[in-house]
Amino acid sequence: MKQRRRVQARRDLRREIYRFIVRWNREQGTYPTVREIQKGLRISSTSLVHYHLRRLEEAGLVQRFDRRSRGIRIRQWPDGLTPSEDLISLPFMGFIAAGDPIPDPDAEPQGWIPIPRLWLLETDGLFVLRVRGDSMIDALVRDGDLIVVKPAAQVENGEMAVVWLRDRQATTLKHVYYEPEQGRIRLQPAHPSMKPLVLPEEDVQIQGKVIQVLRNLNGAPFPTVPPAG
Numbered sequence: 413m414k415q416r417r418r419v420q421a422r423r424d425l426r427r428e429i430y431r432f433i434v435r436w437n438r439e440q441g442t443y444p445t446v447r448e449i450q451k452g453l454r455i456s457s458t459s460l461v462h463y464h465l466r467r468l469e470e471a472g473l474v475q476r477f478d479r480r481s482r483g484i485r486i487r488q489w490p491d492g493l494t495p496s497e498d499l500i501s502l503p504f505m506g507f508i509a510a511g512d513p514i515p516d517p518d519a520e521p522q523g524w525i526p527i528p529r530l531w532l533l534e535t536d537g538l539f540v541l542r543v544r545g546d547s548m549i550d551a552l553v554r555d556g557d558l559i560v561v562k563p564a565a566q567v568e569n570g571e572m573a574v575v576w577l578r579d580r581q582a583t584t585l586k587h588v589y590y591e592p593e594q595g596r597i598r599l600q601p602a603h604p605s606m607k608p609l610v611l612p613e614e615d616v617q618i619q620g621k622v623i624q625v626l627r628n629l630n631g632a633p634f635p636t637v638p639p640a641g
Contacts, residue, residue, distance in 0.1 A: 426464045428453055430473055433484060440501035440524050443484045501526045502540050502560065508574060508583055509544040525558065531624060537563050538623070541574070543585060553585065553602070553625055560624035565617075572622040575599060579615045588618065 432453055436444045444452065446461050455461055465484065468474045477483030503521030525540045532538070543557045553559065553572075567573045573588045586599035586609070597616045599609040 425453075425455070425460075426467055429461065429464050430468055433474065433486060434490060437486065439526075441526055441529075442501050443482045443486075445481055446484075500529050500532070500535055502535075502538050504540045504542075504558075506541065507544050508541040508559070508585055525626070527560070527624075527626070532560070534562075539563075540626075545585075553622075554627065556627075558626040559585070559622045560626065561620035562623050563619070564621040565619075567618055567621045573618050574620040574622065576617040576619050577609075577611065577615060578617055579611070583619075584609070585622070 429449055432449055433444060436442070436448075436452075446458050446465070449455070449461050450458050465474060465476060469476055473486070473488050475485045475487050477485070501524040504523040504525050506522055521539070529535070538560055540558050540560055543553055543555060543559060545555055559574075561574055564573070567588050569590055570587055572585065575584050575586060575588065576582075577584060584599060586601055589598040589600060591598060591610075595613050596610055597613055599611065599616070601608065
């Protein structure tokens with residue numbers, strides 16, 4: 413009898429994991445990590461999640477790619493459902509604000525931002541920040557907007573970038589212009605009343621290139637999917 417109860421419990425948990433993966437994909441357009449499954453379903457360990465994923469894979473319901481962080485895929489969908497391939501969810505890492513470095517892109521995200529795939533030419537490594545301040549308002553980047561950032565140590569002349577100012581211990585969002593003959597970099601705001609920052613190259617660390625700006629025109633906050641758990 414005890415063995416039957418244990419088998420039934422495993423079957424229930426296996427079904428919960430399968431449904432969790434399906435729901436995650438439908439809501440966020442991507443697939444959960446093993447850790448997110450563990451936290452979302454309050455499972456005691458990741459090894460137990462791995463065990464049930466192996467059983468689901470043997471049953472032909474899922475497929476796993478072990479070398480990928482989000483390497484779980486649904487092979488057999490519930491009736492009437494198909495994968496949500498039209499959206500991709502990017503990690504929301506918090507604010508870009510003077511006085512703070514941007515969050516580590518490998519850190520735990522504060523939430524997820526679902527974005528149509530057609531808006532992006534690439535998706536690897538991208539993350540989202542919310543802007544504080546109006547220094548880029550003439551570049552149509554306003555206080556409260558979301559920016560999609562691609563990690564980069566260098567950008568092209570005139571491109572908008574997230575920049576860490578080493579001497580000031582502050583982060584800024586500016587257009588970058590190189591002045592190699594003088595050994596300087598000019599950080600140009602897109603605001604008529606703000607002056608550019610002209611700094612030695614060694615004081616400027618480019619952290620990411622802005623590739624997309626997101627805003628709700630009605631002023632409402634852009635929807636964020638909270639992290640699992």
